[in-house]
Amino acid sequence: MRAAFASRFDDADPLAALTVGEQPEPTPWDDDWVTVQVLASSLNHHDLWSLRGVGLGADRLPMILGCDAVGVGPDGNEVVVYPVIADKGDPRGISLLSEHAQGTLAERVAVPRSNLLPLPAGLSATDAACLPTAWLTAWRMLRTVGRVDEGDAVLVQGAGGGVATAAVALALAMGKRVYATSRDAAKRERIAALGATAVEPGARLPERVDVVVETVGAATFDHSLKSAAPMARIVVSGATAGHEPKVNLRRIFAMQLQILGTSMGTPDDMAQLLAFCAEHGVRPVVDSVHPFSQVEEAFARLHSGDVFGKVVVDHTR
Numbered sequence: 218m219r220a221a222f223a224s225r226f227d228d229a230d231p232l233a234a235l236t237v238g239e240q241p242e243p244t245p246w247d248d249d250w251v252t253v254q255v256l257a258s259s260l261n262h263h264d265l266w267s268l269r270g271v272g273l274g275a276d277r278l279p280m281i282l283g284c285d286a287v288g289v290g291p292d293g294n295e296v297v298v299y300p301v302i303a304d305k306g307d308p309r310g311i312s313l314l315s316e317h318a319q320g321t322l323a324e325r326v327a328v329p330r331s332n333l334l335p336l337p338a339g340l341s342a343t344d345a346a347c348l349p350t351a352w353l354t355a356w357r358m359l360r361t362v363g364r365v366d367e368g369d370a371v372l373v374q375g376a377g378g379g380v381a382t383a384a385v386a387l388a389l390a391m392g393k394r395v396y397a398t399s400r401d402a403a404k405r406e407r408i409a410a411l412g413a414t415a416v417e418p419g420a421r422l423p424e425r426v427d428v429v430v431e432t433v434g435a436a437t438f439d440h441s442l443k444s445a446a447p448m449a450r451i452v453v454s455g456a457t458a459g460h461e462p463k464v465n466l467r468r469i470f471a472m473q474l475q476i477l478g479t480s481m482g483t484p485d486d487m488a489q490l491l492a493f494c495a496e497h498g499v500r501p502v503v504d505s506v507h508p509f510s511q512v513e514e515a516f517a518r519l520h521s522g523d524v525f526g527k528v529v530v531d532h533t534r
């Protein structure tokens with residue numbers, strides 16, 4: 218079957234490590250695994266990390282990339298694939314598709330049957346393909362870990378990204394006052410059009426916030442600390458711009474801040490996210506949709522850093 222996979226690693230030029238070509242059919246790990254015919258997927262920064270060799274060992278190559286998929290399940294129904302699998306071979310006890318089990322950027326993907334959720338009515342395959350990784354992570358950052366219901370104001374750093382645009386859209390749909398930073402003036406305009414207050418990175422906010430959504434890391438972490446209200450939660454799920462920021466500990470104890478790490482979400486989080494999007498009419502922010510036949514262009518787009526929302530791949534074309 219055709220697939221997009223990492224055949225080697227290249228830290229300096231991850232796109233050079235991407236291969237598009239034939240790969241064997243996915244192998245189910247167990248009797249309860251089923252095969253899904255993929256209709257749509259979306260890219261995540263995770264796919265670029267994999268091509269750089271971060272979180273993926275050379276012994277696992279070639280590895281089909283992609284965490285997100287919407288497809289047709291074994292019963293002929295359209296399904297959203299929950300991308301986290303139980304994995305005894307991983308110190309976390311879990312792994313994502315494309316880490317140990319082959320990923321979704323292919324004609325077919327094998328997953329446990331319990332990882333299939335019905336595609337909600339009214340949601341297209343390309344829209345729903347944005348939800349399993351970036352949107353799930355943003356949902357858990359806000360709701361489950363950030364306890365956003367206890368506060369009124371949210372700051373989202375690096376707002377052009379997939380997780381960040383999800384956090385902006387979800388926090389707005391939850392009725393919160395949302396501030397978002399972006400380095401790019403055009404992206405700030407687009408964030409403002411969603412209903413958030415867009416500011417330059419590092420700018421003083423008109424108020425301190427209760428929850429900070431932090432995926433950028435070193436470049437924005439000091440601003441996250443300075444913008445936090447007493448008892449605020451700074452929720453970290455990524456570190457695109459560096460994972461070793463300088464941290465002012467005085468500010469943490471004086472303001473009684475909580476720095477909380479999180480990754481992906483539980484099946485319950487996923488079900489709540491799908492229900493919330495259906496109930497509130499929330500639709501993913503899509504940067505661009507690329508036919509699978511041009512999947513390299515989709516990767517180049519993500520790698521450019523110029524994205525606003527999710528980069529989606531249509532597997533029917």
Ligand SMILES: NC(=O)c1ccc[n+]([C@@H]2O[C@H](COP(=O)([O-])OP(=O)(O)OC[C@H]3O[C@@H](n4cnc5c(N)ncnc54)[C@H](OP(=O)(O)O)[C@@H]3O)[C@@H](O)[C@H]2O)c1
Nearest residue numbers: 262375376377378379380399400432436455457458480481
């Ligand atoms: N732990 C998890 O479960 C999980 C799940 C999903 C993602 N993540 C992580 O979260 C991060 C974002 O993922 P994504 O898929 O949303 O990535 P993405 O779509 O590629 O996000 C890119 C965004 O990051 C911001 N950015 C990049 N470099 C920056 C810099 N030097 N200074 C300031 N901002 C910078 C940019 O914002 P502006 O251009 O708007 O400034 C850009 O729009 C990644 O590190 C990813 O690995 C983790």
